[in-house]
Amino acid sequence: MTRWHVAAVLLDMDGTLLDTEKVYLEASIAALRTLGYTDGVTELCHAMIGIPGPDNERTLLNHFGDDFPLDDVNRLFAVNAAEILHAGMPLKRGVIDLLDAIEAAGLPKAIVTSSSRSTAAEHLRLARIDHRFDAILTRDDVSRAKPHPDLYLLAASRLGTTANACVAIEDSNPGVASAHAAGAITLMVPDIVPPTEQSRAKCAAVLPDLDAAIALLATRSVLPVRA
Template sequence: MPGLPAASGGAGSEHRGNVTADWDIRAILLDMDGTLLDTEKVYFESVITALKACGYTDDIVTLCHAMVGIPGPECEAMLRDRYGEDFPLAELNRAFVAKRDEILKAGLPLKSGAVDLLDALQGTGHPLAIVTSSSRRTADEHLTLAGIRTRFEAVVTRDDVARGKPSPDLYLLAASRFGVQPEFCLAIEDSNPGVASAHGAGAITIMVPDIVPPTDESRAKCAAVLPDLGAVLEMLRERDLLKRRPNNFRPTRKAARHLPA
């Protein structure tokens, strides 16, 4: 799938949206679930199973699609809005965790091409951050299980901000941890809320759709929409963006608290 032009208007829109323009990349910001970790399908199946176990079957696939990329508390609010304040969240969460853990016993898979892409990105000398709607505990556990936790200089989670995706707050915070303006950050996302978050912060945004296809609005916000991480790696090579750059990153005291041990 070729790169797509951005929407017109707005300062910096040519820089973010035109794949023929020069990109000045100084930091890499990556979503976790559905982008690097093949967990969105696990969560999706677990929520579907949990809803059915609780007796809810009315168009739940559409409902779960709407939850992709959204932080847990917001998903709970969506369920209450749909089913009422007496919705059995505790029962649902128990059923969800039971199904999720059953699936994850077989291991926590990486998305195809994730290791090759991370190897290439680390080779540039640019700092890498995870920017996720998951909690810090979940992020640390899952990145460790997948064997990639130590690849990231920072991990920014929903616990670090008042507003999660699609608000730009997570991406703004990640860029600030590196002392880099967002327009010099490359963001890689899989979901429509994630694209809205990264683009809203001003980052150069690439989308690799996972479960839910991109909306027209998301396509307009992306510098490229690509079928998989291998295609991202190929595009970065073609654009000569994987050369080793001087790594001048020095974490602030605030950022240093979030570096891997």
């Protein structure tokens, strides 16, 4: 197979490395239903996966109207999510193997997330992988977050390269749009929401899990072949 000449690996956080999207989804739906919003909330919350929090707040206000109790929803969401995560920050299967393989290949790696800097720092700390990245890029670092390409362009620059010399691994359609627009070789490992046809067209591959991503990157001479 064709060798990919890769200088760095860029990794989404929620839903890709951390198994948090299910937590966010459950906490969001529960908060809305507690306040009496039931019709179509599951579909609405699915559509907000991979989108920065401030953009999702605008989506809720646009959907429900200006009298929507945003502060109450945010408060309930935070309480719900904290209760679920109290037992620990769950990792997606294959995360440690992926990080080990990237390090064995001598490639720098960065987190590229729509979360805030404080949230990313806390969640990576709870997952005990915060020390394993050369850079952590969040929505606080750019004026336009995903699905715009700015985060990926900045992440590549921080690692001393360009986005088209990077592999990006994402789980969401907005994330795929961001990485592809930046010019990165984009792999999608879907979490909750399946890839759209547009996302499939933007990906070098859509894979079932991170183990499959490791195997593909090994065939492309990006990562070492497993013994």
